[in-house]
Amino acid sequence: MIEAKTSLLDIFSDNLATVLPSPIHTFSERVSNVPNILKLTIGEPDFAIPDHIKQAAVHAIDADDSHYSVSAGTIALRKAASFFLNKRYGLNYEPETEILTTVGATEGIFTILAAILNQGDQVMIPTPAYPVYAEMARINGGKPLFVDVSQDSFILSPKRLRDVIDANDNIKAIILTNPSNPTGVTYTADELEALADVLRETNILVISDEIYAELSYDRAHVSMAKFLPEQTIVVNGVSKSHAMTGYRIGILAGPAALMTEFNKLHSFIIMTPSNPAMAAATEAFSNQQSFQDTIEMKLEYQRRRDFLVTSLSQLGFEVGTPSGAFYIFAKIPQDLIQDDISFANDLVEKQQLAIVAGSGFGPGGEGYIRISYAASMTMLEEAVKRLISYTTLVRDKQLI
Ligand SMILES: Cc1ncc(COP(=O)(O)O)c(C=O)c1O
Structure with a gap:
């Protein structure tokens, strides 16, 4: 391993020094090593690219572009x-x-x-x-x-x-x-x-x-x-x-x-x-075929959104129905951990479910969680099962 010259370690611009690593990516990377982890953290579409689009890239390569x-x-x-x-x-x-x-x-x-x-x-x-x-x-x-x-x-x-x-x-x-x-x-x-x-x-x-x-x-x-x-x-x-x-x-x-x-x-x-x-x-x-491809993806996202909105509401989360993108931003119910970062960590620890703490999105995000539904329905169903187990466990304990 090459050690950087020590005197170069503060070579970076003052502007860069004000930048902190993304809490979302740090969290997402950290939990990746947790066995059996289910991650709904990143906004990454889970669909394959339609064939006609792939072929356009292949054609450019074959044509020595x-x-x-x-x-x-x-x-x-x-x-x-x-x-x-x-x-x-x-x-x-x-x-x-x-x-x-x-x-x-x-x-x-x-x-x-x-x-x-x-x-x-x-x-x-x-x-x-x-x-x-x-x-x-x-x-x-x-x-x-x-x-x-x-x-x-x-x-x-x-x-x-x-x-x-x-x-x-x-x-x-x-x-x-x-x-x-x-x-x-x-x-x-x-x-x-x-x-x-x-x-x-x-x-x-x-x-x-x-x-x-x-x-x-x-x-x-x-x-x-x-x-x-x-x-x-x-x-x-x-x-x-x-x-x-x-x-x-x-x-x-x-x-x-x-x-x-x-x-x-x-x-x-x-x-x-x-x-x-x-x-x-x-x-x-x-x-124009791509417009159709997108509509099909959108219908599937919508199905997932509706499933999550219903499931989370039943568990006591406050959720407005999002009208775009592929995220649910939900308020943590009063009887669960209110600090969103502690909540996200506890969910990983107890149920191996990773969602993003709302405070990472700036003022107003505290007390919320973000769930990405750019994930298969099977994953979302499993996530809801884990959330049910989590909330049941916490609520049962509180009753004792
Ligand atoms: C609001 C918003 N803008 C931009 C981007 C990044 O887009 P791209 O992958 O095209 O750079 C993202 C990715 O998550 C996003 O959520």
């Missing part, structure tokens, strides 16, 4: 993404100038933040939220400005937005997640329009993370870009909609003048995305 592309991604993919955004959400983006292919939504969001943040700039994040946003803001010198919306059914209201804007003078961007990880809530057209009316009066950039847009159960997804296209960057991709997390293809869509600058930075980070992955994503975005 093995050279550098362009940093914005192949024009074929950008055209396919433009077609998809138009067909599915009624958005209009020019493939040549207004769409960028990224290495997953992750690199897209990182690129935007790296491009816009100066030291100390604030990034508004309604919470509970995907924890990666705050750390990305910090790495790039920004400061997360958490806005706890747990008391408002997990939806940011225009009044709250206005109050936060009035109380802070350094907000550069807001990250809206619709549908949300971890809560599964989705914004209606009216809610988005009301937020857009407030934001239009400001110079705050809207980063609209719509990676779960295709997994909207109760109504068609509405994009923030419908109401505020001049100020919004839409983040989407094939990771969740097409079960292609490992292909690492995301997209950004927004006004050309902003996209040019994002592309400048993005090209230095990644040079170009991978060709076979782009070929597969082109197929996913452009072939």
